[in-house]
Amino acid sequence: MNARILLLLCLPAAAQAQGFAGLGGAAEGFALPERGRALSFPADHGAHPAFRIEWWYVTANLETPDGTPYGLQWTLFRSALAPRDTRGWDSPQLWLGHAAVTSAETHHYTQRLARGGIGQAGVEPAPFEAWIDDWRMAGPDFDDLTLSASGPEFSYEVTLDAQGPLVRHGEAGFSVKSAEGQASHYYSQPFFTARGTLHLPEGPVEVSGSAWFDHEWSSQPLSDRQTGWDWFSLSFESGAKLMGFQLREAEAAGYSYASWIAPDGALTPYVEAFEAEPLETVDLDGIEVPVRWAVRLPQEGVAVEVEALNAGAWNALSPPYWEGPVTVSGSHVGEGYLEMTGYE
Template identity: 30%
Template sequence: MNRMQKFIFSCLLVVVVASTTIWLSDSIELKPSVTKTTYINSVFGSPGRKVFEPVLPDRHVELPKDFRFHPEFQHEWWQLVAQLKDDSGQSYWVRWRFFRYASDDRIATGWQDPQIYIANLVMNSHLGMFTDQRIARGGIGQAGGLSRPFRVWIDEWSWRSLSDQPLPGNLRLSSDSFSVNLQLKPAGAYALLGENGYHAKHDLLPRASYAFESPFIASQGKLTLSDGTTLNVKGRAWLSKEWGSELVGANYVGEDNFLLWLTDTKALQVSQYRYKDNMPYTTASLIDVNGHVINVPSEGIILKALNYTEFASGTRVPLSWNLQIPSQKIDLVINACKRDNWVNFVVPQWQGSVTAKGSDSAVGFMQLSGY
């Protein structure tokens, strides 16, 4: 290779290297950044141009009428958390959630039905943690719901009422690890959160839903393990229902939820909603067995994470908390009963039973997402 050829080769090499560098730089800049906020919103995003009923404070929730389906709203879910014991006194925690999400505002049937159903199941016990999840489209019979009599189902999972009221009811769930068949009876009244069921999730952002709770439900039935062993179980359960049209806002990151039985006749529900560019917003409601509710204003609640647990994936989750509500003389340290309860559902989260010590001695359930 003569001098002129070497010069030409060197010039071409410089051009190739420079072009490659510019291309890689542009590719990195153009690559979308996937964050907790963008991921959650890609799953349960804001309605955008879709037309759904707004959540307004002048609409009063009616019970038990509003146990029904609300297809005019984009989201809704039912949840049941049960603390069960077998004949030997061994404890089992079961948490089931049935979620409906409308991908758009059309009314259609068959495969064009825009309703998507997601249900997930968690059981915590001395045997370990077992989870399962189902996802299905409405309109084809695989999943759906009826309002009168009340029934929701996805595959073989079902919850149905046994009268003209939502309760008493029957819950049937099964997975490869266990199955449960529970009879549910009311042992207390329904309770409306917030202002007659209007549950604000921030004081500066237009985020709210309709919600009610029923922390006092008697439960008994059968729990069958993977080896075929069938156990008689009984205990108590907590029912939650929520619906709206923007359960996930544009800056939503995640939330921290606590359900605590303070006594056999008094319960405490606490939720903290976390946002990317706004301060967290915390709500708390004291509920008694007669359905009376004391809604605590956000500024009257102090909720602090005491320490974080890091998992192999690098995810750090606060499994110990301090909750203070001075106006109600509540000061609790809440601790997870088990550490390794991270579940990779559609929205990855930590779920599990907790104990609380301090002004009260309580047990309950904690759900954390967005970490």
């Protein structure tokens, strides 16, 4: 969603106690999302250094020619210690990259950390390029991109081709995250086709499939009572798509939102209508994590079971969270990705 994972290593200790990974921390001095602000492209594909938190996020459901499924993750996070962007080592912009490849049997993941202001990481809107060290998402425009990352046990190179429009979540890209009104600017490109090569310990694997891109920025996307989220991006055989999340609170019912995306990209927003109920958990590093869910959006006739391809898709990074491909069965059939944070 996403109100995504940010930077335990880079956020002040005082902020870490508020919301997940400091996302509910105070935002004094930083810009805040504005209801009614129109997103503008290609400029808004780039970075927004006046905001405290930002991420560019790709997940992909892939398979080999014989039908063996894989999942892929590529993420670039930006966190600001101050609302300015300067060159040199005094830049307050901090960067984090996460990458992973998941199969039914294995889950490989890694991360990179970088400072802003010295060229080690950044994002340029046109022509689009997002990078950290030698990891890249880049292309002549946002409809035609290449994606690459590498770690100790894997690497990949994938091409992404847009087959539909950008989707603006919430109110034209203004995405509310709590009853108190915390919000972000949030859009997706859920219509990428993907093709490329995974380099794994067992050798190179040719894959193709679909990918989902999220870009989100804010300064305080969670309230101080919210402890984490469960975020689903689901693609159905009908061509429709569903993005839904629930933000959990320790002492009260959480907040939920869903975007129903028609095959032509038309979006219908639903506030407090998305339902996700855990059906099965597994123990990962001593933490009980749901890996099978009942997901419902009654207004669109959705009543599905969402199940992890690999229950062990735990990213023991900074901070730790679960992220992996899922299968969908029930009223709608398909596949997608699930992210879960704040479980302890």
